[in-house]
Amino acid sequence: MELERITVALRPRTAREAVDLGAAMLRAHARTVWSAWFAFSLPVAALCIALGWLLHWPWLATLLIWWLLPLFDRVPLYVLSRAVFERAPRWRETLRGQRQWRWGGTIASITWRRIDSHRALRLPMELLEGLAGKQRGERWRVLRRPIGTEASSLAFGCLELVLVIFLGLFLSVVLFIPAELMPDWVRGSVGGVARRTPEVTGALIAGVAYLAWSAIEPLHVAAGFALYLNRRTQLEAWDVDLAFRRLRDRWLAAGRAAAVLLLALVCACPHGAWAQKVAAPKKEEAPVTRIEDAFAVPASNSDKRFATAAAEAFRDPRFGGAHKDHTWVPRNWSWNPKPVQLGRSPFEGFGNVLAIGVKGLLTLLLIGLIVAIGVYVIRRARMPVIAAHTRGDAKLDTHLETIEVQEVLPDDLAGATHRLWSGGHRREALALLYRGCVEQVAAALQLPVEQDATEADCLRSARRLGDTQRRQRAEAIVRAWQYAAYADRYPRDEDFARLLDGWPARHGSAA
Known part of the structure; x- marks a missing residue:
């Protein structure tokens, strides 16, 4: 991996800072991400809506679009993963590039792992690393160990944002426009059309849901990718590696400049003087074996200069200075306490019996609640339809x-x-x-x-x-x-x- 080309400032971040980094990456490449998103997902969403219309199942279109979201997530991840290390690809390149990635993880995400709350964190590991079998499982356990909770919170937070957008688009029409001023076609869409033409209602709900997911799902993928990059930086010390690589490049550039300068000096010196210097016997230098010889500082017991300088350095507030701590401790306090052997508590058996009793009582209450709900539902189903009574005496x-x-x-x-x-x-x-x-x-x-x-x-x-x-x-x-x-x-x-x-x-x- 060529870390020199990365365009993101690598450093260990908290989970919230990583999510903010994902949002910043999405804003920087918003046009490229959403153009590729709509080019890939819009035809599929249209086919889902048409299928629900033809089969007369109004709910099928929304369900299919939600079910295929892991398939759509491949597109923003492809754009962001390329944009981080080089340039952001066009939407045509993004669609062609989907053939380079494996499809096993995507098939698993739309089948038995569809309700996985860690989908945004698992997606870059499966598509970018390309591991298989046991290695992928071990790698996943290492990646998700400290940030699994943050990934789940991210998934539920994005779901809440989708619900807010979805309900806001409908309620802005239903709640903020008086019924007398509402056009007939709008009134029919939010009212009686649900009973007379359910296909229209199903298509309308699926379209609004698709727009809500299109607004939030790329953010979900970008934040998960940022969490993945942050975790890789913590595990593999990418920031340290990159700092050493940049230091090496600077030293190599300085070495080349020094070599050119030395060559110029050699060419400028007279040849006779050079011959004399070469012919002169070389004086052997004693190997440096002691700290005194390396720094040429006499270190004798009578010399107090080093101790004075060290004392002044320790008194400098920039190095911490000297301070006193006052702590209350009991008398006869020992800094090496003896380990206390805890004996068997006489109330241990009573506590176990009490815990078993409380657990049984809660179980009975739960069973009774379920039975009561069932009886209520059965009685409610058997009751005839009763008109609402008007107020009055x-x-x-x-x-x-x-x-x-x-x-x-x-x-x-x-x-x-x-x-x-x-x-x-x-x-x-x-x-x-x-x-x-x-x-x-x-x-x-x-x-x-x-x-x-x-x-x-x-x-x-x-x-x-x-x-x-x-x-x-x-x-x-x-x-x-x-x-x-x-x-x-x-x-x-x-x-x-x-x-x-x-x-x-x-x-x-x-x-």
């Missing part, structure tokens, strides 16, 4: 039980509604009038009556009426019903009489 509930709901509206809608209002059944009267208003508005627009239509749907339909008086009367009836149904606020008798005086309570009336 006991007298109102008794009246509701005595009134039969008519499937067909009466011919005299105004008379039937007035009789209910006069008999004290004000809520039922407004409900009947609101139902008649919905059917009359649909008949005026020549549209079928939707069973799941809401008050907002009725208001939207009423605004399409050509007659202004009819539109205002329909809106007044809907508002009166909303106040009664959700706030227990009923109109006065004269206001209710005005609602009955004309269309839609009287079908033949002009207004």
